[in-house]
Amino acid sequence: MGLDMPLREAMESQRAIRRLKADPVDNELLLRCIELALKAPTGSNAQNWEWIVVRDPEVKAKLAKYYRQSWRIYGGLGRRRMRGHDKMLRNIDAVQWQVDHFEEIPVLVIPCLRGPRLTFFPMGASSHFGSIYPAIQNFLLACRAEGLGAALTTLPLWSTTQARRALGLPFGVQPCAVIPVGWPKGRYGPTSRKPVEKVVHYDRWGTKTPPSA
Amino acid sequence: MGLDMPLREAMESQRAIRRLKADPVDNELLLRCIELALKAPTGSNAQNWEWIVVRDPEVKAKLAKYYRQSWRIYGGLGRRRMRGHDKMLRNIDAVQWQVDHFEEIPVLVIPCLRGPRLTFFPMGASSHFGSIYPAIQNFLLACRAEGLGAALTTLPLWSTTQARRALGLPFGVQPCAVIPVGWPKGRYGPTSRKPVEKVVHYDRWGTKTPPSA
Numbered sequence: 001m002g003l004d005m006p007l008r009e010a011m012e013s014q015r016a017i018r019r020l021k022a023d024p025v026d027n028e029l030l031l032r033c034i035e036l037a038l039k040a041p042t043g044s045n046a047q048n049w050e051w052i053v054v055r056d057p058e059v060k061a062k063l064a065k066y067y068r069q070s071w072r073i074y075g076g077l078g079r080r081r082m083r084g085h086d087k088m089l090r091n092i093d094a095v096q097w098q099v100d101h102f103e104e105i106p107v108l109v110i111p112c113l114r115g116p117r118l119t120f121f122p123m124g125a126s127s128h129f130g131s132i133y134p135a136i137q138n139f140l141l142a143c144r145a146e147g148l149g150a151a152l153t154t155l156p157l158w159s160t161t162q163a164r165r166a167l168g169l170p171f172g173v174q175p176c177a178v179i180p181v182g183w184p185k186g187r188y189g190p191t192s193r194k195p196v197e198k199v200v201h202y203d204r205w206g207t208k209t210p211p212s213a
Numbered sequence: 214m215g216l217d218m219p220l221r222e223a224m225e226s227q228r229a230i231r232r233l234k235a236d237p238v239d240n241e242l243l244l245r246c247i248e249l250a251l252k253a254p255t256g257s258n259a260q261n262w263e264w265i266v267v268r269d270p271e272v273k274a275k276l277a278k279y280y281r282q283s284w285r286i287y288g289g290l291g292r293r294r295m296r297g298h299d300k301m302l303r304n305i306d307a308v309q310w311q312v313d314h315f316e317e318i319p320v321l322v323i324p325c326l327r328g329p330r331l332t333f334f335p336m337g338a339s340s341h342f343g344s345i346y347p348a349i350q351n352f353l354l355a356c357r358a359e360g361l362g363a364a365l366t367t368l369p370l371w372s373t374t375q376a377r378r379a380l381g382l383p384f385g386v387q388p389c390a391v392i393p394v395g396w397p398k399g400r401y402g403p404t405s406r407k408p409v410e411k412v413v414h415y416d417r418w419g420t421k422t423p424p425s426a
Binding site for chain 1: 217218219220221222223224225227228229239240244247248249251252253254256257258259262263264265266267268269272291301303304318332335336338339340341342343345346347348349350351353354355358364365367368370371372373380381382383386389390396404407409412413415416417419422423425
Protein backbone atom coordinates (compact mmCIF):
# COMPACT_ATOMS: atom_id res chain seq x y z
CA MET A 1 0.00 0.00 0.00
CA GLY A 2 2.83 2.35 0.94
CA LEU A 3 2.21 6.00 0.14
CA ASP A 4 -1.30 5.15 -1.09
CA MET A 5 -2.39 4.41 2.46
CA PRO A 6 -5.66 6.22 3.21
CA LEU A 7 -4.95 9.64 4.75
CA ARG A 8 -7.08 8.95 7.82
CA GLU A 9 -5.35 5.64 8.51
CA ALA A 10 -1.89 7.22 8.21
CA MET A 11 -2.81 10.01 10.64
CA GLU A 12 -4.60 7.76 13.12
CA SER A 13 -1.72 5.31 13.35
CA GLN A 14 1.20 7.74 13.27
CA ARG A 15 3.27 7.69 16.42
CA ALA A 16 6.86 8.45 17.41
CA ILE A 17 8.91 5.30 16.76
CA ARG A 18 12.23 5.57 18.57
CA ARG A 19 13.47 1.98 18.80
CA LEU A 20 14.92 1.32 15.36
CA LYS A 21 16.83 -1.51 13.73
CA ALA A 22 20.34 -0.84 12.45
CA ASP A 23 19.43 -2.10 8.91
CA PRO A 24 20.12 0.47 6.19
CA VAL A 25 17.39 2.66 4.70
CA ASP A 26 17.35 2.88 0.93
CA ASN A 27 18.14 6.38 -0.30
CA GLU A 28 15.50 6.35 -3.06
CA LEU A 29 12.83 5.50 -0.51
CA LEU A 30 13.99 8.31 1.76
CA LEU A 31 13.99 10.79 -1.14
CA ARG A 32 10.40 9.82 -1.99
CA CYS A 33 9.39 10.75 1.56
CA ILE A 34 11.31 14.05 1.40
CA GLU A 35 9.73 14.76 -1.98
CA LEU A 36 6.29 14.57 -0.40
CA ALA A 37 7.52 16.74 2.47
CA LEU A 38 8.30 19.44 -0.10
CA LYS A 39 4.62 19.53 -1.14
CA ALA A 40 3.78 21.27 2.14
CA PRO A 41 3.17 25.03 2.17
CA THR A 42 5.79 27.66 3.06
CA GLY A 43 5.27 31.33 3.85
CA SER A 44 5.06 33.32 0.56
CA ASN A 45 5.86 29.99 -1.13
CA ALA A 46 9.55 30.69 -0.41
CA GLN A 47 10.49 26.96 -0.17
CA ASN A 48 13.45 28.19 1.88
CA TRP A 49 14.32 24.75 3.21
CA GLU A 50 17.39 22.52 3.05
CA TRP A 51 17.42 18.90 4.17
CA ILE A 52 20.56 17.25 5.53
CA VAL A 53 20.57 13.43 5.35
CA VAL A 54 23.18 12.05 7.73
CA ARG A 55 24.57 8.52 7.55
CA ASP A 56 28.23 9.33 8.27
CA PRO A 57 29.28 7.80 11.65
CA GLU A 58 31.46 10.81 12.47
CA VAL A 59 28.63 13.34 12.12
CA LYS A 60 26.23 11.01 13.95
CA ALA A 61 28.71 10.65 16.84
CA LYS A 62 28.88 14.43 17.26
CA LEU A 63 25.10 14.82 17.31
CA ALA A 64 24.87 11.86 19.72
CA LYS A 65 27.22 13.68 22.06
CA TYR A 66 25.12 16.88 22.03
CA TYR A 67 21.93 14.85 22.45
CA ARG A 68 23.39 13.14 25.55
CA GLN A 69 24.38 16.51 26.99
CA SER A 70 20.88 17.98 26.81
CA TRP A 71 19.10 14.69 27.61
CA ARG A 72 21.08 14.33 30.84
CA ILE A 73 19.32 17.48 32.11
CA TYR A 74 16.00 17.26 30.28
CA GLY A 75 15.48 13.52 30.74
CA GLY A 76 16.36 13.71 34.43
CA LEU A 77 13.81 16.49 34.97
CA GLY A 78 11.22 14.59 32.92
CA ARG A 79 11.62 11.40 34.92
CA ARG A 80 11.11 13.28 38.18
CA ARG A 81 8.09 15.25 36.88
CA MET A 82 6.40 12.17 35.42
CA ARG A 83 6.82 9.93 38.48
CA GLY A 84 3.71 7.76 38.67
CA HIS A 85 2.65 8.46 35.06
CA ASP A 86 3.40 5.04 33.58
CA LYS A 87 2.62 6.03 30.00
CA MET A 88 4.88 9.07 30.04
CA LEU A 89 7.63 7.08 31.75
CA ARG A 90 7.43 4.54 28.91
CA ASN A 91 7.94 7.43 26.49
CA ILE A 92 10.96 8.56 28.47
CA ASP A 93 12.34 5.00 28.34
CA ALA A 94 11.95 5.06 24.54
CA VAL A 95 13.86 8.34 24.30
CA GLN A 96 16.51 6.86 26.60
CA TRP A 97 16.87 3.93 24.17
CA GLN A 98 17.24 6.38 21.30
CA VAL A 99 19.88 8.37 23.17
CA ASP A 100 21.82 5.20 24.10
CA HIS A 101 21.70 3.74 20.56
CA PHE A 102 21.95 6.97 18.57
CA GLU A 103 25.05 5.92 16.60
CA GLU A 104 23.32 2.71 15.44
CA ILE A 105 20.34 4.51 13.92
CA PRO A 106 20.77 4.21 10.14
CA VAL A 107 19.88 7.74 9.10
CA LEU A 108 19.18 11.16 10.57
CA VAL A 109 17.14 13.70 8.61
CA ILE A 110 17.72 17.32 9.61
CA PRO A 111 15.36 19.89 8.08
CA CYS A 112 16.79 23.41 8.02
CA LEU A 113 15.53 26.89 7.13
CA ARG A 114 17.42 29.50 5.16
CA GLY A 115 17.11 33.18 5.75
CA PRO A 116 16.43 35.60 8.59
CA ARG A 117 13.67 35.31 11.13
CA LEU A 118 11.63 38.48 11.42
CA THR A 119 12.10 38.99 15.15
CA PHE A 120 10.54 42.47 15.21
CA PHE A 121 7.13 41.11 14.07
CA PRO A 122 5.44 39.22 16.95
CA MET A 123 4.26 36.56 14.51
CA GLY A 124 7.76 36.27 13.00
CA ALA A 125 8.69 33.09 14.84
CA SER A 126 5.36 31.44 14.08
CA SER A 127 5.62 32.26 10.35
CA HIS A 128 9.23 31.11 10.29
CA PHE A 129 8.67 27.67 11.81
CA GLY A 130 5.34 27.49 10.00
CA SER A 131 7.47 27.11 6.87
CA ILE A 132 9.17 23.90 8.01
CA TYR A 133 6.91 21.94 10.38
CA PRO A 134 4.14 21.32 7.84
CA ALA A 135 6.83 19.70 5.65
CA ILE A 136 8.18 17.78 8.63
CA GLN A 137 4.69 16.42 9.31
CA ASN A 138 4.33 15.37 5.65
CA PHE A 139 7.68 13.59 6.00
CA LEU A 140 6.60 11.80 9.20
CA LEU A 141 3.31 10.71 7.59
CA ALA A 142 5.13 9.49 4.49
CA CYS A 143 7.53 7.47 6.69
CA ARG A 144 4.56 5.99 8.52
CA ALA A 145 2.90 4.99 5.23
CA GLU A 146 6.14 3.37 4.02
CA GLY A 147 6.52 1.53 7.32
CA LEU A 148 9.62 3.48 8.34
CA GLY A 149 9.98 4.45 11.99
CA ALA A 150 10.62 8.11 12.75
CA ALA A 151 10.32 10.62 15.58
CA LEU A 152 10.89 14.30 16.09
CA THR A 153 13.41 15.85 18.48
CA THR A 154 15.25 19.14 18.88
CA LEU A 155 17.51 18.13 21.78
CA PRO A 156 20.65 17.28 19.71
CA LEU A 157 20.51 20.89 18.46
CA TRP A 158 20.58 22.59 21.87
CA SER A 159 23.77 24.38 20.85
CA THR A 160 23.03 25.70 17.38
CA THR A 161 26.67 26.72 17.04
CA GLN A 162 27.97 23.19 17.65
CA ALA A 163 25.26 21.58 15.52
CA ARG A 164 25.90 23.98 12.65
CA ARG A 165 29.62 23.21 12.84
CA ALA A 166 29.04 19.42 12.82
CA LEU A 167 26.88 19.77 9.70
CA GLY A 168 29.00 22.46 8.03
CA LEU A 169 25.99 24.77 7.76
CA PRO A 170 26.60 28.34 6.61
CA PHE A 171 25.58 31.13 8.97
CA GLY A 172 22.19 31.87 7.40
CA VAL A 173 20.95 28.28 7.66
CA GLN A 174 19.22 27.16 10.84
CA PRO A 175 18.78 23.48 11.75
CA CYS A 176 15.19 23.09 13.06
CA ALA A 177 14.86 19.48 14.18
CA VAL A 178 16.44 16.02 14.04
CA ILE A 179 14.42 13.05 12.76
CA PRO A 180 16.10 9.66 13.34
CA VAL A 181 14.72 7.24 10.72
CA GLY A 182 14.95 3.46 10.38
CA TRP A 183 12.99 0.24 10.26
CA PRO A 184 10.98 -0.06 13.46
CA LYS A 185 11.54 -2.62 16.18
CA GLY A 186 8.08 -1.77 17.50
CA ARG A 187 4.80 -1.26 15.68
CA TYR A 188 2.67 1.63 14.54
CA GLY A 189 -0.77 1.77 16.08
CA PRO A 190 -3.53 3.99 17.42
CA THR A 191 -2.66 6.83 19.77
CA SER A 192 -4.80 8.36 22.50
CA ARG A 193 -5.58 12.05 22.51
CA LYS A 194 -7.78 14.47 24.40
CA PRO A 195 -11.29 14.46 22.88
CA VAL A 196 -11.81 17.19 20.30
CA GLU A 197 -14.59 18.80 22.39
CA LYS A 198 -12.06 19.53 25.14
CA VAL A 199 -9.88 21.72 22.94
CA VAL A 200 -12.40 23.44 20.64
CA HIS A 201 -13.91 26.82 21.55
CA TYR A 202 -16.57 28.63 19.48
CA ASP A 203 -16.12 32.28 18.51
CA ARG A 204 -14.44 33.19 21.81
CA TRP A 205 -12.43 31.44 24.49
CA GLY A 206 -14.54 29.29 26.78
CA THR A 207 -17.64 28.88 24.60
CA LYS A 208 -17.89 25.10 24.33
CA THR A 209 -21.10 24.67 22.32
CA PRO A 210 -21.45 25.63 18.65
CA PRO A 211 -23.63 28.75 18.21
CA SER A 212 -26.28 26.94 16.14
CA ALA A 213 -26.76 24.15 18.67
CA MET B 214 -13.52 9.14 -0.90
CA GLY B 215 -13.09 11.96 1.62
CA LEU B 216 -10.62 11.24 4.40
CA ASP B 217 -9.76 7.88 2.83
CA MET B 218 -8.02 9.66 -0.05
CA PRO B 219 -4.56 8.10 -0.63
CA LEU B 220 -1.94 9.99 1.40
CA ARG B 221 0.21 10.71 -1.65
CA GLU B 222 -2.71 12.15 -3.60
CA ALA B 223 -3.75 14.41 -0.71
CA MET B 224 -0.21 15.76 -0.37
CA GLU B 225 0.41 16.16 -4.09
CA SER B 226 -2.78 18.11 -4.65
CA GLN B 227 -2.80 20.25 -1.50
CA ARG B 228 -2.58 23.93 -2.21
CA ALA B 229 -3.64 27.17 -0.52
CA ILE B 230 -7.26 27.85 -1.54
CA ARG B 231 -8.13 31.45 -0.73
CA ARG B 232 -11.19 32.19 -2.89
CA LEU B 233 -14.05 30.61 -0.94
CA LYS B 234 -17.81 30.50 -1.28
CA ALA B 235 -19.94 32.02 1.47
CA ASP B 236 -21.89 28.74 1.94
CA PRO B 237 -21.79 27.43 5.51
CA VAL B 238 -19.44 24.64 6.59
CA ASP B 239 -21.00 21.91 8.67
CA ASN B 240 -19.62 21.82 12.20
CA GLU B 241 -19.42 18.02 12.38
CA LEU B 242 -17.29 17.97 9.24
CA LEU B 243 -14.99 20.63 10.65
CA LEU B 244 -14.63 18.74 13.93
CA ARG B 245 -13.64 15.58 12.01
CA CYS B 246 -10.80 17.55 10.42
CA ILE B 247 -9.72 19.01 13.78
CA GLU B 248 -9.91 15.53 15.30
CA LEU B 249 -7.35 14.31 12.77
CA ALA B 250 -5.24 17.41 13.45
CA LEU B 251 -5.02 16.29 17.06
CA LYS B 252 -3.33 13.03 15.98
CA ALA B 253 -0.16 14.97 15.19
CA PRO B 254 2.76 14.87 17.61
CA THR B 255 3.47 17.53 20.28
CA GLY B 256 6.64 18.03 22.33
CA SER B 257 6.61 15.67 25.33
CA ASN B 258 3.09 14.70 24.15
CA ALA B 259 1.80 17.80 25.98
CA GLN B 260 -1.16 18.33 23.58
CA ASN B 261 -1.09 21.93 24.81
CA TRP B 262 -3.31 23.21 22.03
CA GLU B 263 -6.64 25.03 21.89
CA TRP B 264 -8.63 25.58 18.67
CA ILE B 265 -10.92 28.57 18.24
CA VAL B 266 -13.59 28.14 15.56
CA VAL B 267 -14.94 31.56 14.54
CA ARG B 268 -18.23 32.10 12.70
CA ASP B 269 -19.42 35.19 14.62
CA PRO B 270 -19.50 38.23 12.28
CA GLU B 271 -18.30 40.56 15.05
CA VAL B 272 -15.13 38.57 15.75
CA LYS B 273 -14.53 38.09 12.03
CA ALA B 274 -14.84 41.82 11.43
CA LYS B 275 -12.17 42.55 14.04
CA LEU B 276 -9.75 40.04 12.55
CA ALA B 277 -10.51 41.40 9.07
CA LYS B 278 -9.53 44.86 10.28
CA TYR B 279 -6.17 43.67 11.65
CA TYR B 280 -5.55 41.63 8.50
CA ARG B 281 -6.12 44.73 6.35
CA GLN B 282 -3.73 46.73 8.50
CA SER B 283 -0.82 44.34 8.05
CA TRP B 284 -1.68 43.43 4.45
CA ARG B 285 -1.56 47.11 3.44
CA ILE B 286 2.18 47.07 4.28
CA TYR B 287 3.07 43.45 3.54
CA GLY B 288 1.02 43.15 0.35
CA GLY B 289 2.36 46.42 -1.00
CA LEU B 290 5.95 45.30 -0.41
CA GLY B 291 5.18 41.92 -1.94
CA ARG B 292 3.71 43.40 -5.09
CA ARG B 293 6.78 45.56 -5.61
CA ARG B 294 9.25 42.69 -4.90
CA MET B 295 7.42 40.26 -7.18
CA ARG B 296 7.03 42.58 -10.17
CA GLY B 297 7.44 40.42 -13.28
CA HIS B 298 6.86 37.13 -11.41
CA ASP B 299 3.42 36.29 -12.78
CA LYS B 300 2.91 33.24 -10.63
CA MET B 301 3.73 35.05 -7.39
CA LEU B 302 1.57 38.01 -8.45
CA ARG B 303 -1.34 35.61 -8.94
CA ASN B 304 -0.78 34.41 -5.37
CA ILE B 305 -0.82 38.01 -4.18
CA ASP B 306 -4.10 38.57 -6.07
CA ALA B 307 -5.59 35.57 -4.28
CA VAL B 308 -4.54 36.95 -0.89
CA GLN B 309 -6.01 40.31 -1.92
CA TRP B 310 -9.30 38.55 -2.66
CA GLN B 311 -9.18 36.91 0.76
CA VAL B 312 -8.47 40.23 2.48
CA ASP B 313 -11.32 41.97 0.59
CA HIS B 314 -13.86 39.19 1.29
CA PHE B 315 -12.72 38.18 4.75
CA GLU B 316 -16.11 38.78 6.44
CA GLU B 317 -17.84 36.51 3.89
CA ILE B 318 -15.61 33.52 4.61
CA PRO B 319 -17.79 31.04 6.51
CA VAL B 320 -15.37 29.94 9.19
CA LEU B 321 -11.95 30.80 10.61
CA VAL B 322 -9.96 28.20 12.51
CA ILE B 323 -7.36 29.61 14.91
CA PRO B 324 -4.98 27.08 16.46
CA CYS B 325 -3.41 28.30 19.71
CA LEU B 326 -0.74 27.07 22.11
CA ARG B 327 -0.94 27.13 25.88
CA GLY B 328 2.02 27.68 28.14
CA PRO B 329 5.36 29.44 28.12
CA ARG B 330 7.91 29.38 25.34
CA LEU B 331 11.38 28.48 26.55
CA THR B 332 13.17 31.53 25.23
CA PHE B 333 16.46 30.80 27.01
CA PHE B 334 16.94 27.54 25.03
CA PRO B 335 17.93 28.32 21.41
CA MET B 336 15.66 25.52 20.20
CA GLY B 337 12.77 26.79 22.36
CA ALA B 338 10.92 28.52 19.54
CA SER B 339 11.36 25.54 17.21
CA SER B 340 10.05 23.07 19.83
CA HIS B 341 7.17 25.41 20.68
CA PHE B 342 5.85 25.86 17.14
CA GLY B 343 6.80 22.25 16.41
CA SER B 344 3.89 21.39 18.71
CA ILE B 345 1.26 23.14 16.58
CA TYR B 346 2.28 23.17 12.91
CA PRO B 347 2.27 19.37 12.47
CA ALA B 348 -1.36 19.48 13.66
CA ILE B 349 -2.07 22.42 11.34
CA GLN B 350 -0.70 20.42 8.42
CA ASN B 351 -2.89 17.44 9.36
CA PHE B 352 -5.85 19.83 9.42
CA LEU B 353 -5.00 21.27 5.99
CA LEU B 354 -4.60 17.78 4.50
CA ALA B 355 -7.89 16.67 6.04
CA CYS B 356 -9.61 19.75 4.56
CA ARG B 357 -8.10 18.94 1.18
CA ALA B 358 -9.34 15.33 1.37
CA GLU B 359 -12.85 16.53 2.29
CA GLY B 360 -12.80 19.05 -0.55
CA LEU B 361 -12.79 22.06 1.78
CA GLY B 362 -10.65 25.04 0.78
CA ALA B 363 -8.14 26.31 3.35
CA ALA B 364 -4.97 28.34 3.58
CA LEU B 365 -2.55 29.41 6.26
CA THR B 366 -1.83 32.99 7.34
CA THR B 367 -0.45 34.80 10.37
CA LEU B 368 -1.09 38.38 9.18
CA PRO B 369 -4.40 38.95 11.07
CA LEU B 370 -2.45 38.23 14.27
CA TRP B 371 0.24 40.89 13.80
CA SER B 372 -0.82 42.47 17.09
CA THR B 373 -1.10 39.53 19.47
CA THR B 374 -2.64 41.86 22.08
CA GLN B 375 -5.52 42.90 19.80
CA ALA B 376 -6.05 39.38 18.45
CA ARG B 377 -6.07 37.94 21.96
CA ARG B 378 -8.65 40.52 23.03
CA ALA B 379 -10.90 39.82 20.00
CA LEU B 380 -10.86 36.10 20.85
CA GLY B 381 -11.02 36.54 24.63
CA LEU B 382 -7.85 34.48 25.06
CA PRO B 383 -6.29 34.35 28.52
CA PHE B 384 -2.73 35.60 28.90
CA GLY B 385 -0.99 32.21 28.68
CA VAL B 386 -2.62 31.26 25.36
CA GLN B 387 -0.95 32.30 22.12
CA PRO B 388 -2.78 32.38 18.78
CA CYS B 389 -0.41 30.85 16.18
CA ALA B 390 -2.16 31.15 12.81
CA VAL B 391 -5.49 31.84 11.12
CA ILE B 392 -6.95 29.31 8.69
CA PRO B 393 -9.95 30.59 6.70
CA VAL B 394 -12.03 27.57 5.64
CA GLY B 395 -14.88 27.18 3.17
CA TRP B 396 -16.04 25.49 -0.01
CA PRO B 397 -13.60 26.42 -2.79
CA LYS B 398 -14.44 28.59 -5.77
CA GLY B 399 -11.27 27.27 -7.41
CA ARG B 400 -9.89 23.75 -7.62
CA TYR B 401 -7.25 21.69 -5.93
CA GLY B 402 -4.50 20.46 -8.19
CA PRO B 403 -0.80 19.73 -8.52
CA THR B 404 1.75 22.27 -7.25
CA SER B 405 5.25 22.90 -8.50
CA ARG B 406 8.21 22.67 -6.19
CA LYS B 407 11.99 22.76 -6.42
CA PRO B 408 13.28 19.25 -7.26
CA VAL B 409 14.26 17.23 -4.21
CA GLU B 410 17.90 17.00 -5.40
CA LYS B 411 18.23 20.78 -5.08
CA VAL B 412 17.46 20.82 -1.38
CA VAL B 413 19.01 17.57 -0.12
CA HIS B 414 22.59 17.46 1.17
CA TYR B 415 24.39 14.30 2.33
CA ASP B 416 26.17 14.18 5.70
CA ARG B 417 27.35 17.80 5.44
CA TRP B 418 26.24 20.99 3.74
CA GLY B 419 27.03 21.03 0.02
CA THR B 420 27.51 17.28 -0.59
CA LYS B 421 24.96 16.64 -3.31
CA THR B 422 25.58 12.97 -4.07
CA PRO B 423 24.75 10.15 -1.66
CA PRO B 424 27.89 8.58 -0.15
CA SER B 425 27.25 5.10 -1.63
CA ALA B 426 26.80 6.44 -5.17
